[in-house]
Amino acid sequence: MPVRRLLPALLAVVLCCAVPPAAGAAPYLPAPGQTWNGVTAGDSIDAFTAEVGRPAVWQHFIQWNGAFDAAIDESKAAGTRLMLALGTSFGQDLPERFSPGELARGFGDEFLVALAERLAAEGRPVYLRLMGEMNNCHNPYAPTSCLGTPRDFDHSAAVFRQAWRRAWVIMRGGEGDAIDARLRRLGLPPLQVDGAVFPRAQVAFVWAPMTGGSPNIASLRPSVFWPGSRYVDWVGTSFYSRFPNFVGLSAYYRAFAVGLRKPFALAEWAMWGADDPRFVRRLFAWIAARPRVRMLQYNQGDLPDSPFRLDRYPAAMAAMRRALASPRFTAPPPETG
Numbered sequence: 440m441p442v443r444r445l446l447p448a449l450l451a452v453v454l455c456c457a458v459p460p461a462a463g464a465a466p467y468l469p470a471p472g473q474t475w476n477g478v479t480a481g482d483s484i485d486a487f488t489a490e491v492g493r494p495a496v497w498q499h500f501i502q503w504n505g506a507f508d509a510a511i512d513e514s515k516a517a518g519t520r521l522m523l524a525l526g527t528s529f530g531q532d533l534p535e536r537f538s539p540g541e542l543a544r545g546f547g548d549e550f551l552v553a554l555a556e557r558l559a560a561e562g563r564p565v566y567l568r569l570m571g572e573m574n575n576c577h578n579p580y581a582p583t584s585c586l587g588t589p590r591d592f593d594h595s596a597a598v599f600r601q602a603w604r605r606a607w608v609i610m611r612g613g614e615g616d617a618i619d620a621r622l623r624r625l626g627l628p629p630l631q632v633d634g635a636v637f638p639r640a641q642v643a644f645v646w647a648p649m650t651g652g653s654p655n656i657a658s659l660r661p662s663v664f665w666p667g668s669r670y671v672d673w674v675g676t677s678f679y680s681r682f683p684n685f686v687g688l689s690a691y692y693r694a695f696a697v698g699l700r701k702p703f704a705l706a707e708w709a710m711w712g713a714d715d716p717r718f719v720r721r722l723f724a725w726i727a728a729r730p731r732v733r734m735l736q737y738n739q740g741d742l743p744d745s746p747f748r749l750d751r752y753p754a755a756m757a758a759m760r761r762a763l764a765s766p767r768f769t770a771p772p773p774e775t776g
Contacts, residue, residue, distance in 0.1 A: 540593025612639030675704035
């Protein structure tokens with residue numbers, strides 16, 4: 440890594456309430472009254488399009504220091520807006536490349552700058568779902584193991600919040616000295632990449648824990664990971680038919696979308712385990728009553744035999760196709776036509 444200044448050995452300060460840096464990004468919303476219909480994962484959206492209609496957004500999973508060009512190119516070729524789910528490992532229960540503490544101290548800066556450069560060159564809005572499901576013990580950046588025991592300080596919720604803020608500041612771009620000043624006000628080390636001016640990509644940050652922790656303990660409450668409203672453009676969560684907790688989903692929506700006045704995304708949702716069209720009808724009725732829901736991301740999984748693929752659930756697929764035919768869900772992003 441090109442080092443801009445000596446990397447401090449430890450994160451000097453972990454602030455509860457961050458000092459405001461620069462102005463926030465736009466959330467890049469659909470037109471009023473509309474909701475983006477999206478799809479997650481896989482190397483093609485053809486089957487999904489044939490089954491329920493063309494998606495407006497395609498979400499890809501990437502990891503720190505991993506490749507991202509294919510995700511950008513595939514989304515552009517498919518005529519969809521891009522969403523990137525950026526984590527620290529190749530998947531759940533796998534080794535991490537960086538801990539949240541290392542990210543807060545600047546170990547991941549070079550990757551973020553490279554990503555910002557590529558996205559800025561594309562000149563198109565992108566949604567960055569940063570370290571999603573951070574309260575899921577199976578993700579290495581969660582502060583608690585699946586046995587309920589705390590991980591080390593570098594994995595604490597306070598350090599997670601600082602890693603999030605650092606990523607936000609870097610992706611905002613600008614002069615290097617101004618970036619350093621913003622990081623310094625946050626109690627963070629300076630940018631660890633050489634350069635005088637850094638690109639500003641059109642990126643909206645999506646904060647998307649699960650509605651309750653896994654395991655469901657106090658240290659994994661969604662609220663402990665909140666980095667501050669300035670640093671979040673969307674709130675979201677995951678919701679699967681196997682765990683249809685609409686009471687929890689509604690409480691989460693009221694607290695974070697309504698209470699904090701943010702657009703809401705179902706950052707992952709899918710059928711799982713049973714063909715249940717009633718779940719689909721109930722979910723879309725729930726959406727219809729909640730105007731802050733502005734994006735849905737159906738997780739089709741990476742492989743054709745994924746348990747979430749819609750061809751496993753013909754009745755649910757038909758109900759979903761009817762729901763998505765509404766004008767609320769059919770408009771494409773303006774830059775894709």
